[in-house]
Amino acid sequence: MSEAAAAPLAGPRPPRKLYRSSDGRWLGGVARGLAGHLGLPVIWVRLVFVGLFMADGLGALLYAAFWFFVPLGVGGVEAQKPPTLVASETSPDGRRRLVARRPDKGQMVALLLMVVVAMVFVGNVNLSGGARAYLWPMVLVGAGVALVWRQADNARRARWVEVGRRRRTVTLLRSVGGVLLVTAGVSGIFVLQGSAAHLGSVLQAALAVLVGITLLAGPYLVRMTQDLSEERLMRIRAQERAEVAAHVHDSVLHTLTLIQRNAENANEVRRLARAQERDLRTWLYKPEGTGKDEADEPTTLADAVRRNAAEVEDKHGVPIEVVVVGDCPLDERIAAQMQAAREAMVNAAKYGGEGGAVQVFAEVEGKTVFVSVRDRGPGFDLDSIPADRMGVRESIIGRMERNGGTARLRAVPDGGTEVELEMERAEKTS
Amino acid sequence: MSDPTEANGTAGSAEAPGPAESGGGPGRRVRVVLVDDHRMFRTGVQAEIGQTEQTGVEVVGEAADVDQAVTVITATRPEVVLLDVHLPGGGGVEVLRRCAPLMADAEQPVRFLALSVSDAAEDVIGVIRGGARGYVTKTITGTDLVDSIFRVQEGDAVFSPRLAGFVLDAFASTDAPPVDEDLDRLTQREREVLRLIARGYAYKEIAKQLFISVKTVESHVSAVLRKLQLSNRHELTRWATARRLV
Numbered sequence: 001m002s003e004a005a006a007a008p009l010a011g012p013r014p015p016r017k018l019y020r021s022s023d024g025r026w027l028g029g030v031a032r033g034l035a036g037h038l039g040l041p042v043i044w045v046r047l048v049f050v051g052l053f054m055a056d057g058l059g060a061l062l063y064a065a066f067w068f069f070v071p072l073g074v075g076g077v078e079a080q081k082p083p084t085l086v087a088s089e090t091s092p093d094g095r096r097r098l099v100a101r102r103p104d105k106g107q108m109v110a111l112l113l114m115v116v117v118a119m120v121f122v123g124n125v126n127l128s129g130g131a132r133a134y135l136w137p138m139v140l141v142g143a144g145v146a147l148v149w150r151q152a153d154n155a156r157r158a159r160w161v162e163v164g165r166r167r168r169t170v171t172l173l174r175s176v177g178g179v180l181l182v183t184a185g186v187s188g189i190f191v192l193q194g195s196a197a198h199l200g201s202v203l204q205a206a207l208a209v210l211v212g213i214t215l216l217a218g219p220y221l222v223r224m225t226q227d228l229s230e231e232r233l234m235r236i237r238a239q240e241r242a243e244v245a246a247h248v249h250d251s252v253l254h255t256l257t258l259i260q261r262n263a264e265n266a267n268e269v270r271r272l273a274r275a276q277e278r279d280l281r282t283w284l285y286k287p288e289g290t291g292k293d294e295a296d297e298p299t300t301l302a303d304a305v306r307r308n309a310a311e312v313e314d315k316h317g318v319p320i321e322v323v324v325v326g327d328c329p330l331d332e333r334i335a336a337q338m339q340a341a342r343e344a345m346v347n348a349a350k351y352g353g354e355g356g357a358v359q360v361f362a363e364v365e366g367k368t369v370f371v372s373v374r375d376r377g378p379g380f381d382l383d384s385i386p387a388d389r390m391g392v393r394e395s396i397i398g399r400m401e402r403n404g405g406t407a408r409l410r411a412v413p414d415g416g417t418e419v420e421l422e423m424e425r426a427e428k429t430s
Numbered sequence: 431m432s433d434p435t436e437a438n439g440t441a442g443s444a445e446a447p448g449p450a451e452s453g454g455g456p457g458r459r460v461r462v463v464l465v466d467d468h469r470m471f472r473t474g475v476q477a478e479i480g481q482t483e484q485t486g487v488e489v490v491g492e493a494a495d496v497d498q499a500v501t502v503i504t505a506t507r508p509e510v511v512l513l514d515v516h517l518p519g520g521g522g523v524e525v526l527r528r529c530a531p532l533m534a535d536a537e538q539p540v541r542f543l544a545l546s547v548s549d550a551a552e553d554v555i556g557v558i559r560g561g562a563r564g565y566v567t568k569t570i571t572g573t574d575l576v577d578s579i580f581r582v583q584e585g586d587a588v589f590s591p592r593l594a595g596f597v598l599d600a601f602a603s604t605d606a607p608p609v610d611e612d613l614d615r616l617t618q619r620e621r622e623v624l625r626l627i628a629r630g631y632a633y634k635e636i637a638k639q640l641f642i643s644v645k646t647v648e649s650h651v652s653a654v655l656r657k658l659q660l661s662n663r664h665e666l667t668r669w670a671t672a673r674r675l676v
Contacts, residue, residue, distance in 0.1 A: 284550075323595035323628045359591065359630030363598070372629050412635065 020072045026109065027150065028067035050117060060142070067149065115143065137188030144181030147174055251279055271317045278310055301334060301369060302327040305362045308342040316349035319357040326364035331426040334369055336403040343395040344373040344419040352377020355416060367425045374418040396421075460583045463491040463506060465499040465525065466514040466545075471568070475512065475545075478572035485576045495519045500528045503540060507532070509583045513562065515546035515553045522546075526560035533561050543582045545570075549592050555600065559659055564588030586648045587655035594627035597658060616654060623650040 018037045020029035031049060035042040052059030190202055255276040262268040298304040302324040309320040328334070341360070348358040352375025361372045392409065396419065400407040405423035412418050459482070464472045472492050479487045491506045493499035496519030503511055503525075511529075515522040522544060526533075532540040542562040546553060547569075554565050563582045566575065567590060578588040589597070601616050616624070619640075626636045633651075637644045 321591065321630065323591050325595050325598045325628065357630075361591070361595070361625075361629040363625070363628075374630055412631075418629075 018070055020067070020070050027114070027146065028063070029072065030063055030066040030070065033070065034066070053117060114146070115139075134189060134192060137185040137192065140185030140188065141182050142185075144178045144183075144185060147178030147181065150174075247283060252276060267317045270319075271314060274319060275310075275314055278313075298330065300327050300329055301338075301362060301364060304330055304335075304338045305341065305360060305371070308338060309345060309360055312342065312345040312349050316346070318349040320345060320349065320360055321357050322360045322362075324362045328364045328369065328425060333403045333405065333423055333426050336399055337369060337371060337405060337421055337423040340396045340399045340407065340421055341371045341373060341419075343392075343399075344371075344421070347392065347396075348373050348375035348377070348417070348419070351375070352416060369423050369425060371421040372418060373421075374412060374416060376412075376416040378415065458486050458580070459488055460486060460510055460579055461488050461490045461506070461508040462579060463493065463499075463503055463508040463511045464489055465493045465502075465511060465517065465522075467494045467517055468514075469494070471514075475575075479576050479579070485572075487576055487579055496521070496524045496528070499525045503529055503532065507538060508540060509538070510579050511540060511542045512545045512579070513542050513557070515544055515548055515557055522557050522562070523560045526557060526562060530561065539585075541582050541585070543578060543588065545575075549590070551596050551599075554593050554596050555658075558593070558655065561659065563655065565593045566590055567592075581648070585652070587651045589624075589627050589651055589654075591628045591630050594624045597654060598624050598628060600658070616657065620650050620654050623647055624654060627651070 019033050021032035021036060026032075026046075031045040032042050034040075035045045038045070049059045049063055052062060187199065187203075190199060255272050259269050259272050262272065298307050305324055306322055309322045312318075313320045330338070341362075345358060345360060352358065355376030355378075358373065358375045361370075363370045397407045397409075400421055400423065403423065405421065407422075408420040410418055410420070462479075464475055466472050466475075472494075476489055476492075479485050480489050482488045490508055491502040493502045494517075496517055499511075499513075499517070511525075513522045513525060517525065522542075526542060529540060529542075533542070542557075544554075544557040544562045544565040545568060546557075546565070547567065548554075549567055558565060563585070564578060564587050566578050566588060570578070581588050598621065601621075622640065623636055626639060631639065633644050633647045636647050640647075
């Protein structure tokens with residue numbers, strides 16, 4: 001029946017509630033919100049308001065009432081337009097945010113239009129000279145009030161829409177402009193009342209009243225803003241907790257179910273538990289934004305080592321303990337070293353896994369990157385392996401030497417094998 | 431962070447149970463207080479190490495939060511406290527802070543061994559600098575834990591490979607400027623020892639590897655620990671701040 005209804009909404013629609021639209025609005029978003037709610041083109045609603053405005057300003061009153069009572073909503077009011085104006089973006093910390101894409105020039109147009117309409121209205125209305133004189137100040141006051149109200153709306157909107165810093169000055173200017181307009185209008189009324197002579201004293205009195213009100217209401221206002229910010233903090237906390245709960249629910253409960261189902265398969269249980277633990281640790285201890293979502297190709301040594309170890313661990317079911325000291329970006333040499341290290345881990349997991357966890361140590365010291373992979377298995381003698389078996393020779397030693405590094409295999413005193421890989425970083429990397 | 435089954439660096443799987451190995455007589459006893467907010471975990475540890483006849487460990491008290499811990503430790507004066515890092519009321523660091531006089535006691539010092547499920551750098555460095563004599567993760571085996579307790583009781587430090595990695599990392603950046611006092615820097619030997627711990631070697635294996643005695647290894651590790659605690663030089667602070675560890 002309308003754009004809103006045509007929107008691809010799956011399932012039963014929630015009961016519709018009237019919201020003012022924060023997207024693509026000109027003034028208060030009332031017309032757009034109403035249009036969305038009623039399923040009419042926006043322009044019709046706007047025309048109706050303008051028409052009503054001509055009827056002794058009824059439209060303006062109505063509009064103001066709507067503006068005052070109807071809450072501001074975001075998106076959803078009209079399905080076709082919002083994407084161009086507001087887009088959701090994933091911010092660095094992984095949270096989804098709405099980002100204003102374009103400063104709303106519509107508002108300026110709207111204000112100009114309003115002034116023009118008001119002029120026409122004033123020009124048309126046939127009033128006695130006395131009353132008519134008051135109209136201009138009234139229009140000024142109205143424009144000022146609209147400007148400031150609109151401002152408050154924006155402040156509310158800014159809670160869920162990130163607005164650029166640049167616009168803060170604009171908002172300030174707008175507030176000041178609004179206040180000036182209202183002041184001018186009120187002063188105009190006084191002047192017209194013939195008390196122009198007393199203007200000075202009237203302004204003084206007004207100022208005094210203002211100061212008094214500020215003094216009386218000030219502490220209360222401060223307390224209120226403090227309460228508000230506290231409440232906002234609590235809400236953020238709650239949101240974070242919900243995020244944690246969601247993660248725990250998704251992955252941990254899932255894994256626990258799998259573990260229960262595979263209870264008799266000890267290896268599988270161990271693998272699941274370790275994979276889950278690794279995942280949870282990454283999620284809990286990694287700095288914001290990294291590793292919380294599935295990362296793509298690793299770009300640093302530490303990431304690469306951990307990734308390799310995790311993959312080998314998952315595949316072979318042998319715990320691999322990783323210690324990384326220092327970090328550096330991956331270049332092609334280090335990447336080759338990582339591949340060699342991965343081969344070494346696979347070997348260690350396959351042949352030395354019974355003796356306990358495989359230990360991987362990576363260190364960046366100056367330009368040298370050192371990786372050691374050790375297991376506590378039965379040990380292994382390179383010379384005793386037939387010459388046609390290329391696994392270790394080619395994929396570990398050969399690969400390292402081709403790239404200008406060295407690889408050493410040696411038996412550890414108390415059993416087990418240690419593979420040491422040493423590589424100089426490429427020159428050009430800083 | 432993928433090594434939860436991390437064994438501590440002191441005891442390889444091939445090693446005999448700790449007490450006999452670390453030099454004390456068979457009749458040695460150590461009085462231990464368990465501080466952990468999970469009752470299940472305390473019960474588990476108690477079951478694992480609590481048979482005093484076999485292990486020589488006597489659990490004389492338990493506590494579930496910081497206040498309780500301080501009260502129990504002051505009342506029972508154990509030789510070793512197994513301290514969880516995450517505790518209600520300020521965490522393990524707070525317990526360490528409030529028990530500082532007990533640690534400094536010359537007659538019968540109380541020593542702390544941090545035992546945590548977390549191996550995040552900020553937890554590890556935090557409690558070590560707070561004065562704990564060692565750090566092991568909760569996945570440690572009972573034998574290794576008993577061994578670690580005795581080592582700590584004797585005043586030695588117990589490092590896990592990961593902890594050794596953190597320490598190396600912490601000192602790596604401080605070693606560059608030559609203006610530093612010697613106290614703040616690790617000697618070549620200490621670095622070597624740390625590196626071997628980080629590579630998963632047991633103290634005994636390190637001794638063999640470097641042709642030194644186990645006692646020497648222990649003294650090197652203790653020296654590292656002392657330097658880590660004393661090291662309030664701006665480099666370390668800067669390093670920690672850069673990584674948001676403090």
